[in-house]
Amino acid sequence: MIRSLTALALAATLAACASTGAPPPSVTARPAPSYTNLGLERVIGQDAAGLSTLFGQPDADVREGTARKLQFVGPICVLDAYLYPQGSGGGEATVTYLDAREPDGSAIDRASCVAALARRNGGK
Structure with a gap:
């Protein structure tokens, strides 16, 4: 009787470990945000004075x-x-990269942010 119970317990344990043959659920990764410069032409390459004029x-x-961040x-x-300064001679620092976010830290399109900030200052 004890052998029967032991064999039954062993069979139940092994059955719990067996695969059902169904593939595991797929995990869909969020696509990485696209960082194009489309819509950023007014800002990329500007110096600090140009940014102040715009925003x-x-x-x-x-x-x-030699790096500078304007927010x-x-x-x-x-x-x-x-x-960042352009060239090895330490030329005028110009915008080489932009980062944008909503006030709560959520992601927002950089070009949309540039447009919204330009409108607040009259879009000069």
């Missing part, structure tokens, strides 16, 4: 070495513009 005075101006905050979004 007004920056809400933050952070410098680290512009509006009701729709926050835009970080990263300026």
Whole structure:
């Protein structure tokens, strides 16, 4: 009797480990955001003065070495513009990259943020 119970317990344990043959559920990864420069022509390549003309005075101006980050905050979004000197001679720092987010930190299209911030200052 004990052998029967042991064999039955062993069979139940092995049955629990057996595969049903069904494939595991697929995990769909969120696509990486697309970082094109489409719609950013007014900003990429601008110097700090050009950004101030377009958006007004920056809400933050952070410098680290020769790099500079200007931050512009509006009701729709926050835009970080990263300026780096061009060429080996340390020429004028211009925008080479932009990052944008909603005030709560959610993702937002960079071109939409540029357009919204330009409108707040009259789109000069």
